[in-house]
Amino acid sequence: MKEQGIQELIQISHYAAADIAYIQGGGGNTSVKLDEHRMAVKASGCKLSDMGETEGYVVVDYKLIKDYFNDANPDNAQFEIESAQVLKDAIVTIEGLKELRPSVEAGFHSVLKKYVIHTHSVYANILCCSAEGKGIAKKLFVDTSYLWLSYVNPGAVLTSVIAKEIQKLGKVPDVIFMENHGVIVTAQTSPVAIELHEMVNNKIKEYLNITEPFPEVSLEVINEQQVVSHSSYISDYFVGHAQSLEFIREKVLYPDQLVYLNNSVYKKDGSASNIIFKNNKVAYITSLKQARVNEETLIAYLYVLNLIEEKQLTLVSMTHEQQAFILGWESEAYRKSMLK
Ligand SMILES: [Zn+2]
Numbered sequence: 001m002k003e004q005g006i007q008e009l010i011q012i013s014h015y016a017a018a019d020i021a022y023i024q025g026g027g028g029n030t031s032v033k034l035d036e037h038r039m040a041v042k043a044s045g046c047k048l049s050d051m052g053e054t055e056g057y058v059v060v061d062y063k064l065i066k067d068y069f070n071d072a073n074p075d076n077a078q079f080e081i082e083s084a085q086v087l088k089d090a091i092v093t094i095e096g097l098k099e100l101r102p103s104v105e106a107g108f109h110s111v112l113k114k115y116v117i118h119t120h121s122v123y124a125n126i127l128c129c130s131a132e133g134k135g136i137a138k139k140l141f142v143d144t145s146y147l148w149l150s151y152v153n154p155g156a157v158l159t160s161v162i163a164k165e166i167q168k169l170g171k172v173p174d175v176i177f178m179e180n181h182g183v184i185v186t187a188q189t190s191p192v193a194i195e196l197h198e199m200v201n202n203k204i205k206e207y208l209n210i211t212e213p214f215p216e217v218s219l220e221v222i223n224e225q226q227v228v229s230h231s232s233y234i235s236d237y238f239v240g241h242a243q244s245l246e247f248i249r250e251k252v253l254y255p256d257q258l259v260y261l262n263n264s265v266y267k268k269d270g271s272a273s274n275i276i277f278k279n280n281k282v283a284y285i286t287s288l289k290q291a292r293v294n295e296e297t298l299i300a301y302l303y304v305l306n307l308i309e310e311k312q313l314t315l316v317s318m319t320h321e322q323q324a325f326i327l328g329w330e331s332e333a334y335r336k337s338m339l340k
Contacts, residue, residue: 005040013051013056018049029109030118032190033114039060041062041102041109043098045101046100058100059091060087065107074157074160104155110159115193116184116186120256121182123210128178128254129179130314131313131316139207141203146176148179181255185200216233217295229291233302253301273285274290
């Protein structure tokens with residue numbers, strides 16, 4: 001599609017995807033409302049870096065989605081199934097566009113402003129995964145219209161909570177922090193959306209005194225099925241910590257860690273781990289594409305853990321119940337399988 005909104009969608013998507021500190025693997029999503037009905041939103045299983053004129057997004061009738069969530073009752077036993085059907089029915093078929101599924105987070109995009117950028121920014125997640133985060137946000141963002149959300153299951157429940165909070169507020173906030181998840185910014189123009197996202201991250205970096213650039217991914221392909229990490233950031237972590245990946249099961253920061261990390265190490269079918277730690281190095285028994293997703297997720301995860309520890313904050317892990325919801329989530333499995 002040639003229209004301007006799509007060009008802007010590509011622009012905000014590539015902006016977010018350019019920094020691994022903001023987007024790791026297939027995480028995060030963006031959207032642009034093209035008119036009173038149509039919204040172009042990232043497709044499930046696609047990467048923001050791959051967003052193009054004819055790929056990476058789906059067009060949906062966001063009015064249908066918004067109306068549904070504004071009245072929906074999340075306590076209804078059929079809520080998850082019913083809302084998934086609403087998302088599916090809202091897809092607008094566009095000639096020349098692949099038939100993809102909208103991101104499971106398309107729901108909350110529908111109830112926000114014209115431009116939406118949602119990232120799993122490590123800086124935002126230092127606050128969102130620590131007990132002190134809410135208080136720090138209160139200090140840093142007194143002049144910003146923002147919402148702080150306690151953890152709720154991502155997808156339909158999250159959308160419904162955001163829709164209800166907006167009804168209560170009587171306006172759409174510019175920034176939404178989601179505990180154990182990430183951050184959303186929304187604006188009426190794309191430059192303002194990018195500016196907001198930069199402002200939020202820069203304020204947190206400044207407050208925490210973070211001046212070092214985010215560590216780089218460093219991978220070497222050994223063969224088609226084996227990739228070795230040369231990231232010193234990863235190997236350094238194990239100096240002074242246990243020489244095992246066991247800790248990832250105890251410290252669960254957010255859903256993408258489960259989907260892109262824990263799921264590769266502790267497999268449902270009991271088969272061997274795809275991520276091995278040996279002689280101070282991490283190796284990925286998978287394709288380069290999947291190894292990159294694993295490594296980006298691992299670096300971001302260790303980064304948030306390290307910073308929480310260094311800044312003497314208190315880590316808040318996801319509960320077992322919250323984890324089970326993610327691991328049993330059919331849409332997430334689909335998203336992951338698309339990246340293979
Ligand atoms: Zn997310």
